[in-house]
Amino acid sequence: MSKKYNPYDQMLATLDKAAAIVNIPDSEYNFLKYPERELKVALPVRMDDGTVRVFEGYRIQHSSLRGPCKGGIRYHQNVDQNEVKALAAWMSLKCAVVNIPYGGAKGGITVDPTELSERELKNLTRRFTAAILPLIGPNSDIPAPDVNTNAQTMAWIMDTYSMFQGHAVPGVVTGKPLDIGGSLGRPEATGRGVMFSTREILKKLGKNLKDSTIAVQGYGNVGRTGATLLYEEGCKILAVGDVSCSIRNMNGINIPELNEYVSIHGLIKGYEAPGVEYISHEELLLTDCEILVPAALENQITEKIATQIKAKIIVEGANGPTTSEADLILIERGIICIPDILANAGGVVVSYFEWAQNIQSLMWNEDDINNKLETIMVRSFQEVWDTKYQYKTDMRTAAFIVAMTRLVEARKIRGVFP
Numbered sequence: 001m002s003k004k005y006n007p008y009d010q011m012l013a014t015l016d017k018a019a020a021i022v023n024i025p026d027s028e029y030n031f032l033k034y035p036e037r038e039l040k041v042a043l044p045v046r047m048d049d050g051t052v053r054v055f056e057g058y059r060i061q062h063s064s065l066r067g068p069c070k071g072g073i074r075y076h077q078n079v080d081q082n083e084v085k086a087l088a089a090w091m092s093l094k095c096a097v098v099n100i101p102y103g104g105a106k107g108g109i110t111v112d113p114t115e116l117s118e119r120e121l122k123n124l125t126r127r128f129t130a131a132i133l134p135l136i137g138p139n140s141d142i143p144a145p146d147v148n149t150n151a152q153t154m155a156w157i158m159d160t161y162s163m164f165q166g167h168a169v170p171g172v173v174t175g176k177p178l179d180i181g182g183s184l185g186r187p188e189a190t191g192r193g194v195m196f197s198t199r200e201i202l203k204k205l206g207k208n209l210k211d212s213t214i215a216v217q218g219y220g221n222v223g224r225t226g227a228t229l230l231y232e233e234g235c236k237i238l239a240v241g242d243v244s245c246s247i248r249n250m251n252g253i254n255i256p257e258l259n260e261y262v263s264i265h266g267l268i269k270g271y272e273a274p275g276v277e278y279i280s281h282e283e284l285l286l287t288d289c290e291i292l293v294p295a296a297l298e299n300q301i302t303e304k305i306a307t308q309i310k311a312k313i314i315v316e317g318a319n320g321p322t323t324s325e326a327d328l329i330l331i332e333r334g335i336i337c338i339p340d341i342l343a344n345a346g347g348v349v350v351s352y353f354e355w356a357q358n359i360q361s362l363m364w365n366e367d368d369i370n371n372k373l374e375t376i377m378v379r380s381f382q383e384v385w386d387t388k389y390q391y392k393t394d395m396r397t398a399a400f401i402v403a404m405t406r407l408v409e410a411r412k413i414r415g416v417f418p
């Protein structure tokens, strides 16, 4: 029987691999193996039928070495402590790889949000905020949206936190609605970063976005925006999928038309157009295309999938979509993988811009934000690319080397307390 998937073990495996390549002794990086703080909370919520249900939630701060902890909050039925721990560590590494002044954290509630009404979700969010109140704050730990949470969720968190403080504190969360201190460009930022990462890897291979063929798994904030921006750059989106179904059109899907459908119906299921066929989620991952963008959840590109993938390039819109075992197969097969901590960092980069605006009470314009995001994504991509060549390794290990080196350096400079 194969070992049960544990995302935290996956994170540790890559960390050890990167450390071995640059000869960092265990004693210098072992602090990265332990989250600084883990908080598990029980959340009683009165449901619409009058009963009380108790949900479990987490906020885990992996590192505050390079700045306040930063990272999203997800609502999903499979959320558990190991997942949140791994996601928190990936945030520390992500913020370090793009060199923004944050550490890493993540939060989550084990809940299927589609089963809850709006009122129940609001109360769950407010109760969770109250429960993690000792940890969060604009100088200590700043949540943001993640899987199944959005600007409205952030507004509830910001309001609850502000009520306890007695004044408005917009900088306590990012990814807020514009009217309460959100930033232009933030909703599209992760997808835009995925588009820049795809463009940069194609450039390195002497190609460009125009007419590149792409399959996108996941049609939430990241997948949908990524697919839309890539489509606008002239890519052919051959396949897309969400929880409800996967579809394919080898001549290219009409993304604006699909988006109109999804805006009305919420999901892809039911969309019909000439040339569009319904396929399985596995077939989507195995689509005959140049680039695969997994933008859903962890543990999607498994060993079995990796041996059959036809794409030449993978750009990880999701966090942790490829298992470490599958990674080895991809490397052996010469498939280039732009890792999550680089490819999907656009979101947290613009979160940083949002927070920077909030704490100074400034408002930047959208062009400035998108240009600054592009500068950071291109620079970070180049640094990881150079590191890959310097150490003759793959892009994921190179990204980990860049991030770890910065974190280890920060540890050295700050010293060990007391």
Ligand code: GLU
Residues within 6 Å of the ligand: 070, 071, 072, 073, 142, 143, 144, 145, 146, 147, 174, 319, 344, 345, 347, 348, 349, 351
């Ligand atoms: N949840 C996003 C991520 O995984 C964004 C985090 C943030 O903006 O803090 O990168």
